[in-house]
Amino acid sequence: MSKTIFEHSVAGRRGATLPQRELDSKIQDLISPEYLREAAPRLPQVSEMDVMRHYIKLSHQNHFIEKGLYPLGSCTMKYNPKSHEALARHSCFNNIHPCQPESTLQGSLEMLYELQKDLAEISGMSQVTLQPVAGAQGEFTGIKIIAAYHQAKGNHHKTRIIVPDSAHGTNPATCSLVGYDVVELRSNARGRCDLEHLKSIVDENTAGFMLTNPNTLGLFEDQIEEIAAIIHGVDGLIYMDGANLNALLGIVQPGKIGFDVLHFNLHKTFATPHGGGGPGGGPVGVVEKLVPYLPVPLIGKNEEGYFFDYGHAGSSIGKVHTFYGNFAVLLRAYFYIKMLGAEGLRRISENAVINANYLMALLREHYHIQYAGPCMHEFVADSLWQKKEHGVSTLDIAKRLLDKGFHAPTIYFPLIVPEAMMIEPTETESKESLDAFAAAMLEIAQECRENPELLHEAPLTTPVRRVDDVRAVKVLDVAFPIED
Numbered sequence: 001m002s003k004t005i006f007e008h009s010v011a012g013r014r015g016a017t018l019p020q021r022e023l024d025s026k027i028q029d030l031i032s033p034e035y036l037r038e039a040a041p042r043l044p045q046v047s048e049m050d051v052m053r054h055y056i057k058l059s060h061q062n063h064f065i066e067k068g069l070y071p072l073g074s075c076t077m078k079y080n081p082k083s084h085e086a087l088a089r090h091s092c093f094n095n096i097h098p099c100q101p102e103s104t105l106q107g108s109l110e111m112l113y114e115l116q117k118d119l120a121e122i123s124g125m126s127q128v129t130l131q132p133v134a135g136a137q138g139e140f141t142g143i144k145i146i147a148a149y150h151q152a153k154g155n156h157h158k159t160r161i162i163v164p165d166s167a168h169g170t171n172p173a174t175c176s177l178v179g180y181d182v183v184e185l186r187s188n189a190r191g192r193c194d195l196e197h198l199k200s201i202v203d204e205n206t207a208g209f210m211l212t213n214p215n216t217l218g219l220f221e222d223q224i225e226e227i228a229a230i231i232h233g234v235d236g237l238i239y240m241d242g243a244n245l246n247a248l249l250g251i252v253q254p255g256k257i258g259f260d261v262l263h264f265n266l267h268k269t270f271a272t273p274h275g276g277g278g279p280g281g282g283p284v285g286v287v288e289k290l291v292p293y294l295p296v297p298l299i300g301k302n303e304e305g306y307f308f309d310y311g312h313a314g315s316s317i318g319k320v321h322t323f324y325g326n327f328a329v330l331l332r333a334y335f336y337i338k339m340l341g342a343e344g345l346r347r348i349s350e351n352a353v354i355n356a357n358y359l360m361a362l363l364r365e366h367y368h369i370q371y372a373g374p375c376m377h378e379f380v381a382d383s384l385w386q387k388k389e390h391g392v393s394t395l396d397i398a399k400r401l402l403d404k405g406f407h408a409p410t411i412y413f414p415l416i417v418p419e420a421m422m423i424e425p426t427e428t429e430s431k432e433s434l435d436a437f438a439a440a441m442l443e444i445a446q447e448c449r450e451n452p453e454l455l456h457e458a459p460l461t462t463p464v465r466r467v468d469d470v471r472a473v474k475v476l477d478v479a480f481p482i483e484d
């Protein structure tokens with residue numbers, strides 16, 4: 001960053017007026033002299049206006065959902081109600097402590113209890129733990145539960161979990177972390193699980209199967225019953241990566257079609273804004289026979305009210321996070337679900353699916369789509385034509401989108417589509433904004449034909465041009481440059 005962006009200090013300028021008071025002599029006695037400052041700290045000397053303009057200017061150099069469409073496939077960057085932010089910050093919830101006696105926490109416990117129930121209903125599962133704080137941690141919890149089930153049944157020979165080649169990277173990572181060997185399953189020409197291949201790799205050693213539905217191509221895995229018969233046939237369990245539930249709300253209950261364990265990403269589907277690794281929520285739902293293995297405590301209810309239920313502590317996998325998860329994230333999900341109700345949730349999914357299909361139809365003639373057919377909440381286009389005919393890559397196209405005021409889609413994922421662009425518009429975009437995004441993509445397709453050089457140079461209008469992302473991660477330097 002150039003020095004001029006950060007240097008606004010003018011000697012003697014002030015942004016705040018503090019009361020003139022000598023430090024209370026008693027306080028002064030309490031502080032050891034070595035901690036007392038002799039000279040004033042070297043802080044920027046700026047007015048309130050300087051500070052405001054500085055931060056607003058910096059914020060505009062970033063991209064965020066309130067600024068423009070953010071079609072990041074799989075990551076579901078949708079607009080979330082601001083009223084839920086205000087509610088989650090309300091002093092009623094912020095001034096409580098998890099170690100308070102249960103009798104003084106009844107309102108908050110009721111909310112957690114209701115959320116457990118609502119998520120169980122949405123997913124068709126028997127019970128839900130709210131403890132995991134990320135999708136990946138939900139996966140870890142779910143696979144630990146599968147391991148605990150096999151342990152209890154003496155299935156010690158079961159050492160493998162099957163994961164499709166289109167899976168999110170966290171899936172195989174999770175299996176390895178829990179101690180399983182990962183067996184990769186091929187996708188077929190329809191972009192779904194190849195059942196013949198599945199039959200050939202399933203055996204007595206199969207502990208489970210991890211499947212994302214809709215899968216990362218944005219396609220509904222329509223052979224779940226056959227898959228369930230194959231996996232359950234060897235006493236394996238089926239895990240659903242439910243990070244992308246935006247297409248299924250009120251339409252499909254995974255627990256009713258053969259899945260045994262599932263995690264939610266509250267920070268994708270249920271109203272917690274995300275990005276930058278902020279706090280999340282990855283609750284896990286399970287079918288009846290796996291309830292004994294859920295982390296402790298669950299939130300229970302009896303005649304006296306709501307309580308922390310440690311009843312299954314003997315068989316539980318234990319705790320996966322301090323206290324009860326990310327409470328404020330859980331609150332937002334609760335408000336969101338109650339505000340929308342069953343019908344509203346279904347409408348979200350219907351609109352997410354319609355928006356994605358509409359956008360796909362607008363782009364289909366201009367960008368290659370490897371797996372055709374109706375999509376769910378997202379679809380994967382690619383730049384096969386642009387690459388072959390004009391030498392323009394997906395990275396070039398993604399960078400050019402920034403010049404046109406849009407965030408890029410997820411690129412180069414899933415790995416089974418070369419030059420992939422994974423586009424998820426979400427239900428919160430209007431027809432006008434979808435049209436505007438499609439128009440930008442069409443303009444770029446034209447630029448590829450007329451001026452491919454321009455695309456290799458993009459972005460041209462952003463404060464920072466192309467960066468070396470590998471170096472940026474490895475040699476992280478975010479310190480304010482101080483010169484003496």
Ligand SMILES: *Cc1c(COP(=O)(O)O)cnc(C)c1O
Binds near residue numbers: 074075135168170282
């Ligand atoms: C986002 C995502 C995850 C991981 O969720 P985190 O909260 O980032 O850990 C897992 N699977 C899929 C399909 C995802 O989109």
